Amino acid sequence: MDRKRILVIDDEENFTKLIKWNLEKTGKYEIRVENSGLLGFSATKEFKPHLILLDISMPDMDGSEVAFQLKCDEDTKDIPIVFLTAVAKKEEVEANSGIIGGHPFIAKPVELEQLIDVIERNVY
Amino acid sequence: MAEKAKILIIGAGKCGRALVELFSKIEKITIIGVVDFNQDAPGIKLAKALNIPTAVDYREFMNRAGLSCIFNSTGKAQIEEELMLSKPAGVEVLGGCSVNLIQELIEEREKVEQQLKGLAERRDNVVDNIGVGAIPINPKMETPDFNKQIKKDEDLGKKDKIIESIIQNSAVATFVINSQHKVLYWNVACEELTGTKAKDLLGTSDHWKAFYSYQRPCVADIVIDNSFVDLDKFYKVYQGSTLIPNGLHAEDWYPKLGGRDRYIVFDAAPIYDTEGKLIAAIETLQDITERKKAEDELKKAYTRLKEMQNQVIQAEKLNTIGQLASGVAHEVRNPLGIILQGVNYLENKIPVKEGDISETLTMLKDSVKRADKIINTLLDFSRFTNLDLRPEDINSILESSLSLVKIKFESKNIDIIPEIKKDVPKVLADRNKLEQVFVNIFLNAIQAMPEGGNITIRSYGKKLEGIENGTSRREEGYFMIGEKVVVVEIEDTGVGIPEENLKKVFEPFFTTKGSTGGVGLGLSVTKNIIHMHRGIIYAESRFGQGAKVTVILKIAE
Numbered sequence: 132m133d134r135k136r137i138l139v140i141d142d143e144e145n146f147t148k149l150i151k152w153n154l155e156k157t158g159k160y161e162i163r164v165e166n167s168g169l170l171g172f173s174a175t176k177e178f179k180p181h182l183i184l185l186d187i188s189m190p191d192m193d194g195s196e197v198a199f200q201l202k203c204d205e206d207t208k209d210i211p212i213v214f215l216t217a218v219a220k221k222e223e224v225e226a227n228s229g230i231i232g233g234h235p236f237i238a239k240p241v242e243l244e245q246l247i248d249v250i251e252r253n254v255y
Numbered sequence: 256m257a258e259k260a261k262i263l264i265i266g267a268g269k270c271g272r273a274l275v276e277l278f279s280k281i282e283k284i285t286i287i288g289v290v291d292f293n294q295d296a297p298g299i300k301l302a303k304a305l306n307i308p309t310a311v312d313y314r315e316f317m318n319r320a321g322l323s324c325i326f327n328s329t330g331k332a333q334i335e336e337e338l339m340l341s342k343p344a345g346v347e348v349l350g351g352c353s354v355n356l357i358q359e360l361i362e363e364r365e366k367v368e369q370q371l372k373g374l375a376e377r378r379d380n381v382v383d384n385i386g387v388g389a390i391p392i393n394p395k396m397e398t399p400d401f402n403k404q405i406k407k408d409e410d411l412g413k414k415d416k417i418i419e420s421i422i423q424n425s426a427v428a429t430f431v432i433n434s435q436h437k438v439l440y441w442n443v444a445c446e447e448l449t450g451t452k453a454k455d456l457l458g459t460s461d462h463w464k465a466f467y468s469y470q471r472p473c474v475a476d477i478v479i480d481n482s483f484v485d486l487d488k489f490y491k492v493y494q495g496s497t498l499i500p501n502g503l504h505a506e507d508w509y510p511k512l513g514g515r516d517r518y519i520v521f522d523a524a525p526i527y528d529t530e531g532k533l534i535a536a537i538e539t540l541q542d543i544t545e546r547k548k549a550e551d552e553l554k555k556a557y558t559r560l561k562e563m564q565n566q567v568i569q570a571e572k573l574n575t576i577g578q579l580a581s582g583v584a585h586e587v588r589n590p591l592g593i594i595l596q597g598v599n600y601l602e603n604k605i606p607v608k609e610g611d612i613s614e615t616l617t618m619l620k621d622s623v624k625r626a627d628k629i630i631n632t633l634l635d636f637s638r639f640t641n642l643d644l645r646p647e648d649i650n651s652i653l654e655s656s657l658s659l660v661k662i663k664f665e666s667k668n669i670d671i672i673p674e675i676k677k678d679v680p681k682v683l684a685d686r687n688k689l690e691q692v693f694v695n696i697f698l699n700a701i702q703a704m705p706e707g708g709n710i711t712i713r714s715y716g717k718k719l720e721g722i723e724n725g726t727s728r729r730e731e732g733y734f735m736i737g738e739k740v741v742v743v744e745i746e747d748t749g750v751g752i753p754e755e756n757l758k759k760v761f762e763p764f765f766t767t768k769g770s771t772g773g774v775g776l777g778l779s780v781t782k783n784i785i786h787m788h789r790g791i792i793y794a795e796s797r798f799g800q801g802a803k804v805t806v807i808l809k810i811a812e
């Protein structure tokens with residue numbers, strides 16, 4: 132079976148590096164990493180990911196802005212996005228059934244197991 | 256005797272002067288200072304004549320020990336806000352309408368006292384030996400001695416016809432008792448007010464029955480007995496007359512007086528004969544129920560408003576902690592995320608779990624979780640987790656918010672133009688929090704129109720068609736295109752907001768009112784509350800031509 136393409140957009144380089152190693156190790160995913168909102172946005176069109184892991188607070192273009200731009204574009208509007216954030220509480224994520232602004236939502240720090248679980252539930 | 260209450264009067268115009276005049280006569284009150292930048296203001300002149308300290312800047316008096324109340328008679332809301340923020344704890348600030356009301360009451364009483372005086376003068380011209388208060392006596396004319404008359408009931412009929420008709424025809428409810436507390440006169444207005452007929456009282460000492468269910472003195476009786484002690488037992492509000500020596504003023508609520516609840520103001524004055532002997536007392540009654548009710552309403556609204564302002568400051572403190580907490584959360588949780596992923600990586604790298612390595616990894620994971628928990632608790636402190644959401648009618652929330660700031664715009668030249676749709680769908684909202692929102696927006700609009708103007712309030716339901724001007728992407732995520740929403744617009748004709756500030760006005764501590772005591776918290780709290788409701792708020796303006804604040808809220812399904 133084809134490996135799913137996952138684009139990880141997060142300004143924490145160490146975090147994205149480890150995520151890439153961990154997810155690729157499962158053999159199920161092909162990972163591309165971008166460390167800025169702007170680069171992540173332009174990478175989307177060429178990489179055509181099956182899902183995007185998107186950090187909310189980034190310096191140049193924040194995650195919600197990236198999501199908005201993607202939603203406006205015919206080519207990218209249907210790509211599922213999973214938000215990552217360091218500032219929401221786990222309970223708040225649960226209270227919103229893991230959805231904020233129409234997108235699923237993961238609070239950092241996250242365990243690999245849980246991350247894979249959320250990806251699997253949202254990728255298609 | 257109890258310690259004197261110390262008060263400070265700010266503003267020495269007509270109203271300020273009236274306050275100085277009033278309070279300087281009340282024994283229990285000391286005016287510690289009168290403040291006006293205009294040292295020729297009438298109140299300043301009066302204060303100087305009375306040896307009361309004066310100043311140009313109120314701060315000179317602010318921290319005096321024992322200061323209990325500040326009267327702001329300037330009518331300036333800015334000064335009021337400045338006072339609210341800088342006053343020492345426990346000091347009351349009265350301003351705006353409460354002060355205006357006091358002045359109105361004073362003027363009204365002066366009118367009545369003028370009437371009384373006029374009455375006395377007229378009587379003085381026709382009757383020689385009866386004087387009210389200090390009015391001189393003309394000894395020539397025939398003497399209707401009240402005491403003699405009353406001793407013989409049959410003499411009642413011979414009372415001086417002129418006095419009788421003056422009292423009888425006065426529109427002010429009036430009665431007169433002699434020094435034995437027997438009723439001499441009980442006029443028509445008094446019958447009307449109390450519902451008790453003169454024929455049942457004349458010649459008796461039963462006048463208390465018109466007011467009370469048990470026997471106790473009225474103000475006229477107190478004046479006759481000249482016993483001004485223990486008045487607290489009888490009246491909540493009383494004071495010596497400001498016009499007539501040995502006169503007495505009191506007021507109180509009377510349930511079912513003449514068929515309904517009334518708030519009555521009593522004034523009594525002594526009447527002396529040629530030798531200066533006290534022979535009678537005259538008492539007037541005024542029904543000021545409507546005014547009293549209005550005043551109480553205003554006071555209530557004023558107290559609510561003060562509470563609200565405190566809440567705003569409280570909320571902003573929480574909000575600052577909140578911002579701090581999210582900053583810390585961001586800084587700490589990102590490294591925690593890296594550590595956890597690193598641990599996961601190592602777990603997968605070491606297929607055969609060696610005892611001490613796997614124990615080390617578990618320790619690392621536990622520590623990450625412990626740190627994460629601390630961040631969570633910190634966030635707990637900062638979040639308004641307890642929104643009390645119910646389906647609410649936005650128009651009624653607007654109405655009650657408006658009534659809270661009524662005092663502020665009524666004193667200015669500001670008209671409210673409601674353009675409210677009747678059948679607006681209900682919103683899911685925390686009523687108190689939304690009231691706070693609209694109070695903030697109204698206050699800003701009022702402050703933007705120092706010369707007066709209009710505030711237009713619109714509310715309507717609609718389908719969200721697209722991205723509204725000036726919304727942030729975060730807010731964008733709260734709604735879907737086509738979703739039904741409720742929109743509230745509050746538009747003023749004030750100074751407006753320059754384009755470059757349209758977003759900044761929502762930031763904490765952004766204010767252009769530095770000189771007048773603005774703290775720049777209103778709109779930042781407002782925006783937070785709207786976001787807690789997952790709603791949108793933004794401002795539009797053409798500089799110099801007024802501003803419009805729009806709030807978009809979710810409807811209750």
Ligand SMILES: Nc1ncnc2c1ncn2[C@@H]1O[C@H](COP(=O)(O)OP(=O)(O)O)[C@@H](O)[C@H]1O
Nearest residue numbers: 699700703751760766767773774775777778802
């Ligand atoms: N209706 C309005 N018209 C003009 N300026 C306004 C209006 N509302 C808000 N502002 C501007 O936004 C600033 C911030 O408002 P706010 O947060 O309520 O704080 P404050 O009223 O204490 O200054 C004000 O100082 C003012 O410059």
Ligand SMILES: [Mg+2]
Nearest residue numbers: 698699777778
């Ligand atoms: Mg304000």
